[in-house]
Amino acid sequence: MKKLSLVVVALFACSALSYGWGFFGHKVVHQLAIYGLPKQMQGFFYKNQDYMVQKSVRPDERRNSDPKEAPRHFIDIDVFGEDAVHTMPQDWEAAAAKYTADTLEKYGIVPWHVVKMKARLTNAFKQQNPDSILFYAADLGHYIADAHVPLHTTVNYDGQLTNQKGLHSLWESKVPEMQAQGYKLQNKKAVYLIDTELAIWDVVRASHKLFPGVLAMELEASKGFTPETKFVTVERNGRTRQYYSDDFAKKYAELLGPTVAQRMEASAQMVSNFWFTCWVDGGKPDLNKLMDGKLPKAEKKALKRELKSFRKNKLFEEKRVIAAQKQEKE
Ligand SMILES: [Zn+2]
Structure with a gap:
Protein backbone atom coordinates (compact mmCIF):
# COMPACT_ATOMS: atom_id res chain seq x y z
CA MET A 1 0.00 0.00 0.00
CA LYS A 2 2.82 2.33 0.95
CA LYS A 3 4.60 1.55 -2.26
CA LEU A 4 1.48 2.28 -4.23
CA SER A 5 0.98 5.67 -2.65
CA LEU A 6 4.58 6.55 -3.44
CA VAL A 7 4.01 5.70 -7.06
CA VAL A 8 0.86 7.81 -7.07
CA VAL A 9 2.73 10.73 -5.56
CA ALA A 10 5.48 10.35 -8.14
CA LEU A 11 2.95 10.27 -10.96
CA PHE A 12 1.27 13.43 -9.71
CA ALA A 13 4.64 15.09 -9.32
CA CYS A 14 5.44 14.28 -12.94
CA SER A 15 2.13 15.51 -14.24
CA ALA A 16 2.41 18.72 -12.25
CA LEU A 17 5.75 19.26 -13.94
CA SER A 18 4.35 18.59 -17.37
CA TYR A 19 1.57 21.17 -17.42
CA GLY A 20 1.50 24.92 -17.06
CA TRP A 21 3.94 27.66 -17.85
CA GLY A 22 5.91 26.49 -14.88
CA PHE A 23 5.18 28.28 -11.64
CA PHE A 24 7.65 31.03 -12.44
CA GLY A 25 6.06 31.84 -15.80
CA HIS A 26 2.51 31.98 -14.48
CA LYS A 27 3.48 34.32 -11.69
CA VAL A 28 5.33 36.70 -14.00
CA VAL A 29 2.38 36.73 -16.42
CA HIS A 30 -0.09 37.76 -13.70
CA GLN A 31 2.17 40.48 -12.37
CA LEU A 32 2.59 41.95 -15.85
CA ALA A 33 -1.13 41.64 -16.60
CA ILE A 34 -1.90 43.97 -13.69
CA TYR A 35 0.35 46.65 -15.22
CA GLY A 36 -1.79 46.60 -18.37
CA LEU A 37 -5.06 47.35 -16.60
CA PRO A 38 -6.82 50.73 -16.80
CA LYS A 39 -6.69 53.02 -13.77
CA GLN A 40 -10.22 52.11 -12.60
CA MET A 41 -9.14 48.50 -12.19
CA GLN A 42 -5.46 48.73 -11.42
CA GLY A 43 -5.69 49.90 -7.80
CA PHE A 44 -7.86 46.97 -6.78
CA PHE A 45 -5.71 44.40 -8.56
CA TYR A 46 -2.49 45.96 -7.32
CA LYS A 47 -3.79 45.94 -3.77
CA ASN A 48 -4.24 42.18 -4.25
CA GLN A 49 -1.11 41.68 -6.31
CA ASP A 50 0.41 39.07 -4.02
CA TYR A 51 -2.76 37.01 -4.14
CA MET A 52 -3.00 37.30 -7.94
CA VAL A 53 0.64 36.26 -8.33
CA GLN A 54 0.62 33.40 -5.81
CA LYS A 55 -2.75 32.03 -6.91
CA SER A 56 -1.76 32.10 -10.57
CA VAL A 57 -0.62 28.50 -10.08
CA ARG A 58 -3.62 27.25 -8.08
CA PRO A 59 -5.23 25.42 -11.05
CA ASP A 60 -2.03 23.36 -11.44
CA GLU A 61 -2.05 22.55 -7.73
CA ARG A 62 -5.72 21.60 -7.94
CA ARG A 63 -4.84 18.85 -10.41
CA ASN A 64 -3.63 16.79 -7.47
CA SER A 65 -7.03 16.73 -5.79
CA ASP A 66 -9.54 17.17 -8.60
CA PRO A 67 -9.62 14.56 -11.37
CA LYS A 68 -11.62 16.94 -13.57
CA GLU A 69 -8.89 19.56 -13.50
CA ALA A 70 -6.24 18.18 -15.89
CA PRO A 71 -8.05 18.61 -19.25
CA ARG A 72 -8.74 22.27 -18.54
CA HIS A 73 -5.08 23.14 -19.18
CA PHE A 74 -4.57 21.95 -22.76
CA ILE A 75 -6.11 20.81 -26.01
CA ASP A 76 -4.53 18.01 -28.06
CA ILE A 77 -6.06 19.52 -31.14
CA ASP A 78 -4.06 17.47 -33.66
CA VAL A 79 -5.77 14.29 -32.45
CA PHE A 80 -8.79 15.47 -34.44
CA GLY A 81 -6.84 15.80 -37.68
CA GLU A 82 -4.11 17.91 -39.18
CA ASP A 83 -6.36 20.88 -39.89
CA ALA A 84 -8.52 20.56 -36.79
CA VAL A 85 -7.16 23.75 -35.25
CA HIS A 86 -9.04 25.55 -38.05
CA THR A 87 -12.05 23.27 -38.41
CA MET A 88 -12.96 22.44 -34.80
CA PRO A 89 -16.24 24.15 -33.88
CA GLN A 90 -15.42 26.93 -31.43
CA ASP A 91 -18.74 26.57 -29.71
CA TRP A 92 -18.81 23.83 -27.06
CA GLU A 93 -22.26 22.48 -27.97
CA ALA A 94 -21.34 22.21 -31.63
CA ALA A 95 -17.97 20.59 -30.87
CA ALA A 96 -19.58 18.12 -28.45
CA ALA A 97 -22.23 17.25 -31.05
CA LYS A 98 -19.45 16.48 -33.52
CA TYR A 99 -17.05 14.56 -31.24
CA THR A 100 -18.95 13.88 -27.96
CA ALA A 101 -18.21 15.68 -24.72
CA ASP A 102 -16.29 12.69 -23.35
CA THR A 103 -13.87 12.72 -26.26
CA LEU A 104 -13.32 16.45 -25.92
CA GLU A 105 -12.71 16.05 -22.18
CA LYS A 106 -10.20 13.33 -22.90
CA TYR A 107 -8.08 15.45 -25.22
CA GLY A 108 -8.35 18.75 -23.40
CA ILE A 109 -10.78 21.63 -23.21
CA VAL A 110 -8.70 24.74 -22.50
CA PRO A 111 -10.40 27.17 -24.94
CA TRP A 112 -13.89 26.17 -23.83
CA HIS A 113 -12.92 26.37 -20.19
CA VAL A 114 -11.58 29.90 -20.72
CA VAL A 115 -14.97 30.90 -22.12
CA LYS A 116 -16.67 29.37 -19.09
CA MET A 117 -14.36 31.16 -16.64
CA LYS A 118 -14.86 34.42 -18.56
CA ALA A 119 -18.59 34.18 -17.82
CA ARG A 120 -17.91 33.48 -14.15
CA LEU A 121 -15.56 36.42 -13.75
CA THR A 122 -18.03 38.71 -15.54
CA ASN A 123 -20.71 37.54 -13.13
CA ALA A 124 -18.43 38.16 -10.14
CA PHE A 125 -18.01 41.77 -11.32
CA LYS A 126 -21.79 42.06 -11.71
CA GLN A 127 -22.26 40.77 -8.16
CA GLN A 128 -19.50 43.11 -6.96
CA ASN A 129 -18.08 40.31 -4.89
CA PRO A 130 -14.36 41.02 -4.32
CA ASP A 131 -13.46 37.45 -3.27
CA SER A 132 -15.12 35.96 -6.34
CA ILE A 133 -13.52 38.54 -8.61
CA LEU A 134 -10.05 37.66 -7.34
CA PHE A 135 -10.72 33.92 -7.40
CA TYR A 136 -11.99 33.78 -10.98
CA ALA A 137 -9.51 36.35 -12.28
CA ALA A 138 -6.63 34.20 -10.98
CA ASP A 139 -8.06 30.99 -12.44
CA LEU A 140 -8.98 32.55 -15.77
CA GLY A 141 -5.51 34.05 -16.12
CA HIS A 142 -3.91 30.66 -15.59
CA TYR A 143 -5.85 28.92 -18.36
CA ILE A 144 -5.31 31.79 -20.80
CA ALA A 145 -1.55 31.63 -20.17
CA ASP A 146 -1.54 27.85 -20.67
CA ALA A 147 -3.22 28.25 -24.05
CA HIS A 148 -0.22 30.32 -25.15
CA VAL A 149 2.18 27.38 -24.81
CA PRO A 150 2.63 25.52 -28.12
CA LEU A 151 3.05 22.15 -26.37
CA HIS A 152 -0.38 22.61 -24.78
CA THR A 153 -1.98 22.24 -28.20
CA THR A 154 -0.69 18.84 -29.27
CA VAL A 155 -0.88 15.16 -28.39
CA ASN A 156 2.93 15.15 -28.61
CA TYR A 157 2.90 17.45 -25.58
CA ASP A 158 6.22 16.34 -24.14
CA GLY A 159 8.00 15.43 -27.37
CA GLN A 160 7.38 11.85 -26.26
CA LEU A 161 6.23 10.74 -29.74
CA THR A 162 9.34 12.08 -31.49
CA ASN A 163 11.98 10.89 -29.04
CA GLN A 164 12.24 14.33 -27.44
CA LYS A 165 10.81 13.57 -24.05
CA GLY A 166 11.26 16.35 -21.55
CA LEU A 167 10.66 19.07 -24.11
CA HIS A 168 7.63 20.39 -22.24
CA SER A 169 9.36 21.60 -19.11
CA LEU A 170 12.43 22.61 -21.14
CA TRP A 171 10.34 25.06 -23.19
CA GLU A 172 8.01 26.43 -20.56
CA SER A 173 10.08 26.23 -17.36
CA LYS A 174 13.81 25.77 -17.82
CA VAL A 175 14.27 28.19 -20.70
CA PRO A 176 12.24 31.09 -19.22
CA GLU A 177 13.72 30.56 -15.76
CA MET A 178 17.22 30.77 -17.24
CA GLN A 179 16.56 33.65 -19.60
CA ALA A 180 13.70 35.82 -18.38
CA GLN A 181 16.10 38.39 -16.92
CA GLY A 182 17.03 39.33 -20.48
CA TYR A 183 13.49 39.31 -21.87
CA LYS A 184 11.83 42.50 -22.98
CA LEU A 185 8.31 42.03 -21.65
CA GLN A 186 6.22 45.04 -22.55
CA GLY A 213 9.44 24.92 -34.62
CA VAL A 214 9.53 23.79 -30.99
CA LEU A 215 10.39 20.26 -32.19
CA ALA A 216 12.65 21.30 -35.06
CA MET A 217 14.85 23.54 -32.92
CA GLU A 218 15.42 20.70 -30.49
CA LEU A 219 16.75 18.58 -33.36
CA GLU A 220 18.85 21.46 -34.62
CA ALA A 221 20.30 22.12 -31.16
CA SER A 222 21.07 18.42 -30.73
CA LYS A 223 23.58 18.50 -33.58
CA GLY A 224 26.26 19.98 -31.35
CA PHE A 225 25.70 17.57 -28.44
CA THR A 226 26.35 13.97 -27.50
CA PRO A 227 23.88 12.07 -25.27
CA GLU A 228 26.34 12.70 -22.41
CA THR A 229 26.36 16.47 -22.86
CA LYS A 230 22.73 16.81 -23.88
CA PHE A 231 21.27 15.24 -20.76
CA VAL A 232 21.83 14.99 -17.05
CA THR A 233 20.59 12.05 -15.07
CA VAL A 234 19.04 12.61 -11.69
CA GLU A 235 18.27 9.91 -9.20
CA ARG A 236 15.32 10.53 -6.94
CA ASN A 237 13.56 8.05 -4.69
CA GLY A 238 15.37 5.18 -6.32
CA ARG A 239 14.25 6.22 -9.80
CA THR A 240 16.52 7.73 -12.39
CA ARG A 241 15.21 10.47 -14.58
CA GLN A 242 16.80 12.22 -17.49
CA TYR A 243 16.65 15.98 -17.98
CA TYR A 244 18.05 18.32 -20.58
CA SER A 245 21.36 19.83 -19.46
CA ASP A 246 21.87 23.55 -18.83
CA ASP A 247 24.22 23.84 -21.81
CA PHE A 248 21.67 22.23 -24.07
CA ALA A 249 18.90 24.49 -22.73
CA LYS A 250 21.06 27.52 -23.52
CA LYS A 251 21.64 26.38 -27.08
CA TYR A 252 17.96 25.56 -27.54
CA ALA A 253 16.92 28.96 -26.18
CA GLU A 254 19.34 30.64 -28.58
CA LEU A 255 17.78 28.84 -31.55
CA LEU A 256 14.23 29.59 -30.40
CA GLY A 257 15.09 33.27 -30.40
CA PRO A 258 12.41 35.51 -28.90
CA THR A 259 9.60 32.91 -29.15
CA VAL A 260 9.27 32.12 -25.44
CA ALA A 261 9.47 35.79 -24.43
CA GLN A 262 6.88 36.68 -27.06
CA ARG A 263 4.46 34.02 -25.83
CA MET A 264 4.95 35.20 -22.27
CA GLU A 265 4.29 38.81 -23.22
CA ALA A 266 1.28 37.79 -25.32
CA SER A 267 -0.04 35.82 -22.33
CA ALA A 268 0.15 38.88 -20.08
CA GLN A 269 -1.53 41.02 -22.73
CA MET A 270 -4.37 38.55 -23.22
CA VAL A 271 -4.90 38.01 -19.48
CA SER A 272 -5.15 41.78 -19.07
CA ASN A 273 -7.57 42.00 -22.01
CA PHE A 274 -9.82 39.32 -20.55
CA TRP A 275 -9.88 40.83 -17.05
CA PHE A 276 -10.73 44.22 -18.56
CA THR A 277 -13.42 42.76 -20.84
CA CYS A 278 -15.06 40.94 -17.93
CA TRP A 279 -15.11 44.16 -15.92
CA VAL A 280 -16.73 46.09 -18.79
CA ASP A 281 -19.25 43.30 -19.44
CA GLY A 282 -19.90 43.16 -15.70
CA GLY A 283 -21.10 46.78 -15.77
CA LYS A 284 -17.80 48.49 -14.84
CA PRO A 285 -18.36 48.33 -11.07
CA ASP A 286 -16.47 50.81 -8.89
CA LEU A 287 -13.65 48.63 -7.58
CA ASN A 288 -12.47 51.30 -5.14
CA LYS A 289 -15.67 50.70 -3.21
CA LEU A 290 -14.83 47.01 -2.97
CA MET A 291 -11.59 47.76 -1.16
CA ASP A 292 -12.87 50.47 1.16
CA GLY A 293 -11.71 53.47 -0.78
CA LYS A 294 -8.78 54.25 -3.01
CA LEU A 295 -5.31 52.78 -2.79
CA PRO A 296 -3.35 54.27 0.16
CA LYS A 297 -0.69 56.81 -0.76
CA ALA A 298 2.29 54.58 0.00
CA GLU A 299 0.94 51.80 -2.19
CA LYS A 300 0.13 54.24 -4.94
CA LYS A 301 3.74 55.33 -4.87
CA ALA A 302 4.97 51.76 -4.95
CA LEU A 303 2.76 51.02 -7.96
CA LYS A 304 4.10 54.10 -9.72
CA ARG A 305 7.67 52.94 -9.15
CA GLU A 306 6.85 49.48 -10.49
CA LEU A 307 5.16 50.87 -13.57
CA LYS A 308 8.17 53.04 -14.28
CA SER A 309 10.45 50.08 -13.85
CA PHE A 310 8.21 47.99 -16.10
CA ARG A 311 8.18 50.58 -18.88
CA LYS A 312 11.97 50.80 -18.79
CA ASN A 313 12.18 47.01 -18.82
CA LYS A 314 14.06 47.06 -15.52
CA LEU A 315 11.77 44.90 -13.38
CA PHE A 316 14.32 42.11 -13.05
CA GLU A 317 17.28 44.44 -12.64
CA GLU A 318 15.51 46.37 -9.88
CA LYS A 319 14.34 43.15 -8.23
CA ARG A 320 10.67 43.90 -8.60
CA VAL A 321 9.62 40.57 -10.10
CA ILE A 322 7.77 38.78 -7.32
CA ALA A 323 8.40 35.29 -8.70
CA ALA A 324 12.14 35.99 -8.88
CA GLN A 325 12.24 37.39 -5.33
CA LYS A 326 10.70 34.19 -4.05
CA GLN A 327 13.21 32.10 -5.97
CA GLU A 328 16.09 34.04 -4.47
CA LYS A 329 14.77 33.53 -0.96
CA GLU A 330 14.34 29.78 -1.43
ZN1 LIG B 1 -1.79 24.73 -16.17
Whole structure:
Protein backbone atom coordinates (compact mmCIF):
# COMPACT_ATOMS: atom_id res chain seq x y z
CA MET A 1 0.00 0.00 0.00
CA LYS A 2 2.82 2.33 0.95
CA LYS A 3 4.60 1.55 -2.26
CA LEU A 4 1.48 2.28 -4.23
CA SER A 5 0.98 5.67 -2.65
CA LEU A 6 4.58 6.55 -3.44
CA VAL A 7 4.01 5.70 -7.06
CA VAL A 8 0.86 7.81 -7.07
CA VAL A 9 2.73 10.73 -5.56
CA ALA A 10 5.48 10.35 -8.14
CA LEU A 11 2.95 10.27 -10.96
CA PHE A 12 1.27 13.43 -9.71
CA ALA A 13 4.64 15.09 -9.32
CA CYS A 14 5.44 14.28 -12.94
CA SER A 15 2.13 15.51 -14.24
CA ALA A 16 2.41 18.72 -12.25
CA LEU A 17 5.75 19.26 -13.94
CA SER A 18 4.35 18.59 -17.37
CA TYR A 19 1.57 21.17 -17.42
CA GLY A 20 1.50 24.92 -17.06
CA TRP A 21 3.94 27.66 -17.85
CA GLY A 22 5.91 26.49 -14.88
CA PHE A 23 5.18 28.28 -11.64
CA PHE A 24 7.65 31.03 -12.44
CA GLY A 25 6.06 31.84 -15.80
CA HIS A 26 2.51 31.98 -14.48
CA LYS A 27 3.48 34.32 -11.69
CA VAL A 28 5.33 36.70 -14.00
CA VAL A 29 2.38 36.73 -16.42
CA HIS A 30 -0.09 37.76 -13.70
CA GLN A 31 2.17 40.48 -12.37
CA LEU A 32 2.59 41.95 -15.85
CA ALA A 33 -1.13 41.64 -16.60
CA ILE A 34 -1.90 43.97 -13.69
CA TYR A 35 0.35 46.65 -15.22
CA GLY A 36 -1.79 46.60 -18.37
CA LEU A 37 -5.06 47.35 -16.60
CA PRO A 38 -6.82 50.73 -16.80
CA LYS A 39 -6.69 53.02 -13.77
CA GLN A 40 -10.22 52.11 -12.60
CA MET A 41 -9.14 48.50 -12.19
CA GLN A 42 -5.46 48.73 -11.42
CA GLY A 43 -5.69 49.90 -7.80
CA PHE A 44 -7.86 46.97 -6.78
CA PHE A 45 -5.71 44.40 -8.56
CA TYR A 46 -2.49 45.96 -7.32
CA LYS A 47 -3.79 45.94 -3.77
CA ASN A 48 -4.24 42.18 -4.25
CA GLN A 49 -1.11 41.68 -6.31
CA ASP A 50 0.41 39.07 -4.02
CA TYR A 51 -2.76 37.01 -4.14
CA MET A 52 -3.00 37.30 -7.94
CA VAL A 53 0.64 36.26 -8.33
CA GLN A 54 0.62 33.40 -5.81
CA LYS A 55 -2.75 32.03 -6.91
CA SER A 56 -1.76 32.10 -10.57
CA VAL A 57 -0.62 28.50 -10.08
CA ARG A 58 -3.62 27.25 -8.08
CA PRO A 59 -5.23 25.42 -11.05
CA ASP A 60 -2.03 23.36 -11.44
CA GLU A 61 -2.05 22.55 -7.73
CA ARG A 62 -5.72 21.60 -7.94
CA ARG A 63 -4.84 18.85 -10.41
CA ASN A 64 -3.63 16.79 -7.47
CA SER A 65 -7.03 16.73 -5.79
CA ASP A 66 -9.54 17.17 -8.60
CA PRO A 67 -9.62 14.56 -11.37
CA LYS A 68 -11.62 16.94 -13.57
CA GLU A 69 -8.89 19.56 -13.50
CA ALA A 70 -6.24 18.18 -15.89
CA PRO A 71 -8.05 18.61 -19.25
CA ARG A 72 -8.74 22.27 -18.54
CA HIS A 73 -5.08 23.14 -19.18
CA PHE A 74 -4.57 21.95 -22.76
CA ILE A 75 -6.11 20.81 -26.01
CA ASP A 76 -4.53 18.01 -28.06
CA ILE A 77 -6.06 19.52 -31.14
CA ASP A 78 -4.06 17.47 -33.66
CA VAL A 79 -5.77 14.29 -32.45
CA PHE A 80 -8.79 15.47 -34.44
CA GLY A 81 -6.84 15.80 -37.68
CA GLU A 82 -4.11 17.91 -39.18
CA ASP A 83 -6.36 20.88 -39.89
CA ALA A 84 -8.52 20.56 -36.79
CA VAL A 85 -7.16 23.75 -35.25
CA HIS A 86 -9.04 25.55 -38.05
CA THR A 87 -12.05 23.27 -38.41
CA MET A 88 -12.96 22.44 -34.80
CA PRO A 89 -16.24 24.15 -33.88
CA GLN A 90 -15.42 26.93 -31.43
CA ASP A 91 -18.74 26.57 -29.71
CA TRP A 92 -18.81 23.83 -27.06
CA GLU A 93 -22.26 22.48 -27.97
CA ALA A 94 -21.34 22.21 -31.63
CA ALA A 95 -17.97 20.59 -30.87
CA ALA A 96 -19.58 18.12 -28.45
CA ALA A 97 -22.23 17.25 -31.05
CA LYS A 98 -19.45 16.48 -33.52
CA TYR A 99 -17.05 14.56 -31.24
CA THR A 100 -18.95 13.88 -27.96
CA ALA A 101 -18.21 15.68 -24.72
CA ASP A 102 -16.29 12.69 -23.35
CA THR A 103 -13.87 12.72 -26.26
CA LEU A 104 -13.32 16.45 -25.92
CA GLU A 105 -12.71 16.05 -22.18
CA LYS A 106 -10.20 13.33 -22.90
CA TYR A 107 -8.08 15.45 -25.22
CA GLY A 108 -8.35 18.75 -23.40
CA ILE A 109 -10.78 21.63 -23.21
CA VAL A 110 -8.70 24.74 -22.50
CA PRO A 111 -10.40 27.17 -24.94
CA TRP A 112 -13.89 26.17 -23.83
CA HIS A 113 -12.92 26.37 -20.19
CA VAL A 114 -11.58 29.90 -20.72
CA VAL A 115 -14.97 30.90 -22.12
CA LYS A 116 -16.67 29.37 -19.09
CA MET A 117 -14.36 31.16 -16.64
CA LYS A 118 -14.86 34.42 -18.56
CA ALA A 119 -18.59 34.18 -17.82
CA ARG A 120 -17.91 33.48 -14.15
CA LEU A 121 -15.56 36.42 -13.75
CA THR A 122 -18.03 38.71 -15.54
CA ASN A 123 -20.71 37.54 -13.13
CA ALA A 124 -18.43 38.16 -10.14
CA PHE A 125 -18.01 41.77 -11.32
CA LYS A 126 -21.79 42.06 -11.71
CA GLN A 127 -22.26 40.77 -8.16
CA GLN A 128 -19.50 43.11 -6.96
CA ASN A 129 -18.08 40.31 -4.89
CA PRO A 130 -14.36 41.02 -4.32
CA ASP A 131 -13.46 37.45 -3.27
CA SER A 132 -15.12 35.96 -6.34
CA ILE A 133 -13.52 38.54 -8.61
CA LEU A 134 -10.05 37.66 -7.34
CA PHE A 135 -10.72 33.92 -7.40
CA TYR A 136 -11.99 33.78 -10.98
CA ALA A 137 -9.51 36.35 -12.28
CA ALA A 138 -6.63 34.20 -10.98
CA ASP A 139 -8.06 30.99 -12.44
CA LEU A 140 -8.98 32.55 -15.77
CA GLY A 141 -5.51 34.05 -16.12
CA HIS A 142 -3.91 30.66 -15.59
CA TYR A 143 -5.85 28.92 -18.36
CA ILE A 144 -5.31 31.79 -20.80
CA ALA A 145 -1.55 31.63 -20.17
CA ASP A 146 -1.54 27.85 -20.67
CA ALA A 147 -3.22 28.25 -24.05
CA HIS A 148 -0.22 30.32 -25.15
CA VAL A 149 2.18 27.38 -24.81
CA PRO A 150 2.63 25.52 -28.12
CA LEU A 151 3.05 22.15 -26.37
CA HIS A 152 -0.38 22.61 -24.78
CA THR A 153 -1.98 22.24 -28.20
CA THR A 154 -0.69 18.84 -29.27
CA VAL A 155 -0.88 15.16 -28.39
CA ASN A 156 2.93 15.15 -28.61
CA TYR A 157 2.90 17.45 -25.58
CA ASP A 158 6.22 16.34 -24.14
CA GLY A 159 8.00 15.43 -27.37
CA GLN A 160 7.38 11.85 -26.26
CA LEU A 161 6.23 10.74 -29.74
CA THR A 162 9.34 12.08 -31.49
CA ASN A 163 11.98 10.89 -29.04
CA GLN A 164 12.24 14.33 -27.44
CA LYS A 165 10.81 13.57 -24.05
CA GLY A 166 11.26 16.35 -21.55
CA LEU A 167 10.66 19.07 -24.11
CA HIS A 168 7.63 20.39 -22.24
CA SER A 169 9.36 21.60 -19.11
CA LEU A 170 12.43 22.61 -21.14
CA TRP A 171 10.34 25.06 -23.19
CA GLU A 172 8.01 26.43 -20.56
CA SER A 173 10.08 26.23 -17.36
CA LYS A 174 13.81 25.77 -17.82
CA VAL A 175 14.27 28.19 -20.70
CA PRO A 176 12.24 31.09 -19.22
CA GLU A 177 13.72 30.56 -15.76
CA MET A 178 17.22 30.77 -17.24
CA GLN A 179 16.56 33.65 -19.60
CA ALA A 180 13.70 35.82 -18.38
CA GLN A 181 16.10 38.39 -16.92
CA GLY A 182 17.03 39.33 -20.48
CA TYR A 183 13.49 39.31 -21.87
CA LYS A 184 11.83 42.50 -22.98
CA LEU A 185 8.31 42.03 -21.65
CA GLN A 186 6.22 45.04 -22.55
CA ASN A 187 2.55 44.18 -22.78
CA LYS A 188 0.43 47.18 -23.70
CA LYS A 189 -2.76 48.59 -22.21
CA ALA A 190 -5.63 46.14 -22.00
CA VAL A 191 -8.08 46.27 -24.89
CA TYR A 192 -11.73 45.24 -24.94
CA LEU A 193 -12.36 41.91 -26.68
CA ILE A 194 -15.50 41.98 -28.80
CA ASP A 195 -15.47 38.20 -29.19
CA THR A 196 -13.70 36.39 -26.35
CA GLU A 197 -14.37 32.95 -27.83
CA LEU A 198 -12.64 33.95 -31.06
CA ALA A 199 -9.82 35.58 -29.08
CA ILE A 200 -8.93 32.42 -27.16
CA TRP A 201 -9.20 30.24 -30.26
CA ASP A 202 -6.86 32.62 -32.07
CA VAL A 203 -4.44 32.08 -29.18
CA VAL A 204 -4.68 28.29 -29.61
CA ARG A 205 -4.14 28.62 -33.37
CA ALA A 206 -1.09 30.85 -32.87
CA SER A 207 0.35 28.43 -30.31
CA HIS A 208 -0.19 25.45 -32.56
CA LYS A 209 1.50 27.22 -35.45
CA LEU A 210 4.65 27.51 -33.35
CA PHE A 211 4.63 23.82 -32.42
CA PRO A 212 6.66 22.44 -35.39
CA GLY A 213 9.44 24.92 -34.62
CA VAL A 214 9.53 23.79 -30.99
CA LEU A 215 10.39 20.26 -32.19
CA ALA A 216 12.65 21.30 -35.06
CA MET A 217 14.85 23.54 -32.92
CA GLU A 218 15.42 20.70 -30.49
CA LEU A 219 16.75 18.58 -33.36
CA GLU A 220 18.85 21.46 -34.62
CA ALA A 221 20.30 22.12 -31.16
CA SER A 222 21.07 18.42 -30.73
CA LYS A 223 23.58 18.50 -33.58
CA GLY A 224 26.26 19.98 -31.35
CA PHE A 225 25.70 17.57 -28.44
CA THR A 226 26.35 13.97 -27.50
CA PRO A 227 23.88 12.07 -25.27
CA GLU A 228 26.34 12.70 -22.41
CA THR A 229 26.36 16.47 -22.86
CA LYS A 230 22.73 16.81 -23.88
CA PHE A 231 21.27 15.24 -20.76
CA VAL A 232 21.83 14.99 -17.05
CA THR A 233 20.59 12.05 -15.07
CA VAL A 234 19.04 12.61 -11.69
CA GLU A 235 18.27 9.91 -9.20
CA ARG A 236 15.32 10.53 -6.94
CA ASN A 237 13.56 8.05 -4.69
CA GLY A 238 15.37 5.18 -6.32
CA ARG A 239 14.25 6.22 -9.80
CA THR A 240 16.52 7.73 -12.39
CA ARG A 241 15.21 10.47 -14.58
CA GLN A 242 16.80 12.22 -17.49
CA TYR A 243 16.65 15.98 -17.98
CA TYR A 244 18.05 18.32 -20.58
CA SER A 245 21.36 19.83 -19.46
CA ASP A 246 21.87 23.55 -18.83
CA ASP A 247 24.22 23.84 -21.81
CA PHE A 248 21.67 22.23 -24.07
CA ALA A 249 18.90 24.49 -22.73
CA LYS A 250 21.06 27.52 -23.52
CA LYS A 251 21.64 26.38 -27.08
CA TYR A 252 17.96 25.56 -27.54
CA ALA A 253 16.92 28.96 -26.18
CA GLU A 254 19.34 30.64 -28.58
CA LEU A 255 17.78 28.84 -31.55
CA LEU A 256 14.23 29.59 -30.40
CA GLY A 257 15.09 33.27 -30.40
CA PRO A 258 12.41 35.51 -28.90
CA THR A 259 9.60 32.91 -29.15
CA VAL A 260 9.27 32.12 -25.44
CA ALA A 261 9.47 35.79 -24.43
CA GLN A 262 6.88 36.68 -27.06
CA ARG A 263 4.46 34.02 -25.83
CA MET A 264 4.95 35.20 -22.27
CA GLU A 265 4.29 38.81 -23.22
CA ALA A 266 1.28 37.79 -25.32
CA SER A 267 -0.04 35.82 -22.33
CA ALA A 268 0.15 38.88 -20.08
CA GLN A 269 -1.53 41.02 -22.73
CA MET A 270 -4.37 38.55 -23.22
CA VAL A 271 -4.90 38.01 -19.48
CA SER A 272 -5.15 41.78 -19.07
CA ASN A 273 -7.57 42.00 -22.01
CA PHE A 274 -9.82 39.32 -20.55
CA TRP A 275 -9.88 40.83 -17.05
CA PHE A 276 -10.73 44.22 -18.56
CA THR A 277 -13.42 42.76 -20.84
CA CYS A 278 -15.06 40.94 -17.93
CA TRP A 279 -15.11 44.16 -15.92
CA VAL A 280 -16.73 46.09 -18.79
CA ASP A 281 -19.25 43.30 -19.44
CA GLY A 282 -19.90 43.16 -15.70
CA GLY A 283 -21.10 46.78 -15.77
CA LYS A 284 -17.80 48.49 -14.84
CA PRO A 285 -18.36 48.33 -11.07
CA ASP A 286 -16.47 50.81 -8.89
CA LEU A 287 -13.65 48.63 -7.58
CA ASN A 288 -12.47 51.30 -5.14
CA LYS A 289 -15.67 50.70 -3.21
CA LEU A 290 -14.83 47.01 -2.97
CA MET A 291 -11.59 47.76 -1.16
CA ASP A 292 -12.87 50.47 1.16
CA GLY A 293 -11.71 53.47 -0.78
CA LYS A 294 -8.78 54.25 -3.01
CA LEU A 295 -5.31 52.78 -2.79
CA PRO A 296 -3.35 54.27 0.16
CA LYS A 297 -0.69 56.81 -0.76
CA ALA A 298 2.29 54.58 0.00
CA GLU A 299 0.94 51.80 -2.19
CA LYS A 300 0.13 54.24 -4.94
CA LYS A 301 3.74 55.33 -4.87
CA ALA A 302 4.97 51.76 -4.95
CA LEU A 303 2.76 51.02 -7.96
CA LYS A 304 4.10 54.10 -9.72
CA ARG A 305 7.67 52.94 -9.15
CA GLU A 306 6.85 49.48 -10.49
CA LEU A 307 5.16 50.87 -13.57
CA LYS A 308 8.17 53.04 -14.28
CA SER A 309 10.45 50.08 -13.85
CA PHE A 310 8.21 47.99 -16.10
CA ARG A 311 8.18 50.58 -18.88
CA LYS A 312 11.97 50.80 -18.79
CA ASN A 313 12.18 47.01 -18.82
CA LYS A 314 14.06 47.06 -15.52
CA LEU A 315 11.77 44.90 -13.38
CA PHE A 316 14.32 42.11 -13.05
CA GLU A 317 17.28 44.44 -12.64
CA GLU A 318 15.51 46.37 -9.88
CA LYS A 319 14.34 43.15 -8.23
CA ARG A 320 10.67 43.90 -8.60
CA VAL A 321 9.62 40.57 -10.10
CA ILE A 322 7.77 38.78 -7.32
CA ALA A 323 8.40 35.29 -8.70
CA ALA A 324 12.14 35.99 -8.88
CA GLN A 325 12.24 37.39 -5.33
CA LYS A 326 10.70 34.19 -4.05
CA GLN A 327 13.21 32.10 -5.97
CA GLU A 328 16.09 34.04 -4.47
CA LYS A 329 14.77 33.53 -0.96
CA GLU A 330 14.34 29.78 -1.43
ZN1 LIG B 1 -1.79 24.73 -16.17
